[in-house]
Amino acid sequence: WIDIVLMVLGTVGAIGDGMSTNVALVFASKIMNSLGYGQHNPHTFKDEVQKTGPYEITTRWTMVMKFSLLPWKPELVFTGLSIMAVNPETKKFCSHLDLWDSINNNDYFSFEGLVDVFKQLRVYKTPDLETPKYQILKRTANYEVRKYEPFIVVETNGDKLSGSSGFNNVAGYIFGKNATMEKIPMTTPVFTQATDPELSSVSVQIVIPSGKDLSSLPMPNEEKINLKKLEGGFAAAVKFSGKPTEDVVREKENELRKSLSKDGLKAKTGCMLARYNDPGRTWSFIMRNEVIIWLVEFSLD
Known part of the structure; x- marks a missing residue:
């Protein structure tokens, strides 16, 4: 045949x-x-x-x-x-x-x-909203490697990876609490990013739609809110459902980091938690969550 x-x-x-x-x-x-x-x-x-x-x-x-x-x-x-x-x-x-x-x-x-x-047939609820663009380069039994295109986020300080502190501030920016009162379409996921080995220095981020650029976005009304362009690059991601508690997120981060080390991939410090769903409106067992770790480099053998 x-x-x-x-x-x-x-x-x-x-x-x-x-x-x-x-x-x-x-x-x-x-x-x-x-x-x-x-x-x-x-x-x-x-x-x-x-x-x-x-x-x-x-x-x-x-x-x-x-x-x-x-x-x-x-x-x-x-x-x-x-x-x-x-x-x-x-x-x-x-x-x-x-x-x-x-x-x-x-x-x-x-x-x-x-x-x-x-x-891969299990139930995940992914909202029909714009997400950062990426291409899946490799999917193993434990994670997938993606190549992200650059994207812009509005961010502020958070309290912990699984926390919600700061979300109302960045959500307020896209809902019109900015210098020109412009309303910006919602995207998914909401990121909480830790940049230190202890995963304690955290920021909460909402992705800005791809049609926008830094020069055309209105200035935030609050000093603690920042607009930032992330350059993208290679990242490893593991998907999971359920409530993303701090213990669960740290366990997923640890498991992912071990898998990357075993496969000879060099990971950057810190990680991101990606939450795709509104926790107040989505059953926990169909929530889509991801722990993402940026890679220093990646090549397909």
């Missing part, structure tokens, strides 16, 4: 021109979509294409798709490698091996892979 897929997609020549897709997953998702199983519109991002043998190409990919059969339409993310061998006589692909970053057992039917899929 792989030859049929390649003939349909015309990838024999296209891959030579730099096109990279995880053929097996794309083809499977299209079949499921045509049968009404709800996985549709997969987005595959090519990160790199390498010649790894005389007749072998290895591609790195990120695939993001929605599972529409479920009412909450969970997002499924897969990253990994596709290793494809070419028959020099027929000039067609004769083998194709997919290796997911999130599992160790990459056999044709992997129970570990099945668990990895079902793990």
Whole structure:
């Protein structure tokens, strides 16, 4: 069947021109979509294409798709490698091996892979609001690595990572308590960021919509409120539900930092807690929370 897929997609020549897709997953998702199983519109991002043998190409990919059969339409993310061998006589692909970053057992039917899929089907409530733009570069069993674009925040001092002190001040700024009384659309998530190893020096931040820039934003009415542009970059994130208490957040930060160290990634000091939901209006078990740690650098091997 792989030859049929390649003939349909015309990838024999296209891959030579730099096109990279995880053929097996794309083809499977299209079949499921045509049968009404709800996985549709997969987005595959090519990160790199390498010649790894005389007749072998290895591609790195990120695939993001929605599972529409479920009412909450969970997002499924897969990253990994596709290793494809070419028959020099027929000039067609004769083998194709997919290796997911999130599992160790990459056999044709992997129970570990099945668990990895079902793990991503859990309920999270993500508001339909603008969020900082990022691309997922790698998703492991314990975290995902993202590349964030620059974004602007309005911030003030907070009391602790899980606290709400200072939120009303920054929320007031976007709701019109500023020099020109301009109302700015709400975004998600709300960040609380700690910049010290003890996670005690905290600021609370709301992201400004991407259509704005520092020169066009109204000045805050309060001296303790600041506008700041974050340059983005590489970050590791772990997602979790439930009430993000201080103990839970610190535990997630510690686990994430250990995972990064184990994988040889150098993490910056501090972390961010991203809260996507209004705690007074959202059941705790469907809350979407993330602990995010900025990375010194990152490269795909």
